[in-house]
Amino acid sequence: MSFVDQLRQAAEPDWTAAVDHRFVAELFDGRLSDARLARYLIQDYQFCDAFVALLGQAVASAPDLGSRLIHAGQLGAFASDENTYFTDAFDALRVPIADRTSPQLEPVTEQFNALLLKARDSRSYPQVLTVLLVAEWLYRDWAAADRPLPARPEHRGWIEVHNTPDFTRWVDWLQQELNRKAPAEAEARAELMRLFVEATRLELAFFDAVYAD
Numbered sequence: 001m002s003f004v005d006q007l008r009q010a011a012e013p014d015w016t017a018a019v020d021h022r023f024v025a026e027l028f029d030g031r032l033s034d035a036r037l038a039r040y041l042i043q044d045y046q047f048c049d050a051f052v053a054l055l056g057q058a059v060a061s062a063p064d065l066g067s068r069l070i071h072a073g074q075l076g077a078f079a080s081d082e083n084t085y086f087t088d089a090f091d092a093l094r095v096p097i098a099d100r101t102s103p104q105l106e107p108v109t110e111q112f113n114a115l116l117l118k119a120r121d122s123r124s125y126p127q128v129l130t131v132l133l134v135a136e137w138l139y140r141d142w143a144a145a146d147r148p149l150p151a152r153p154e155h156r157g158w159i160e161v162h163n164t165p166d167f168t169r170w171v172d173w174l175q176q177e178l179n180r181k182a183p184a185e186a187e188a189r190a191e192l193m194r195l196f197v198e199a200t201r202l203e204l205a206f207f208d209a210v211y212a213d
């Protein structure tokens, strides 16, 4: 079994619980309330801030120009398509400016951002790749569901930024890149596995927080 398949197996049952989450089901069938979607997007915009910083570290720490350019291309996509989705959805949901720029963070958002920034500050390319891979692969998994898309742009758009052919190829490439660049030593691999499992736990908790009282 490849290294990334071992990582994903180690992240069960949380991985499947996140992919099959009530949030995903309600997003696809359009039943997700505006209050819950806004609550999620406000927190996720702060996650995205730390995520973009981590992508910048991938550009900085990649060992060769070929890999660096792939991460750089992804940074560009993030800065355009994904950011446009957020600003359009915030406008449609009438989210106040303060909640877009400096909201009160949920505990899980603080924990997730701390993990992203720790990986960034490690300047370890395998650690950076591992955290990027969880976030992108897990989102590709739920967004690739063979279900009709909801009509409202606020719902549909969040699925569409994660199910394009470009996004699918980016996740394939991240998997191959980590398989190629993972260290050989058992202890270093075990550390990456702990990181992958912890990031998956936070992905599940991030969806759960949308439904917390």
Ligand SMILES: Cc1ncc(CO)c(N)n1
Binding pocket: 044, 047, 048, 051, 135, 136, 139, 203, 206
């Ligand atoms: C919490 C979270 N995980 C992954 C993604 C995908 O980048 C996202 N937008 N938010």
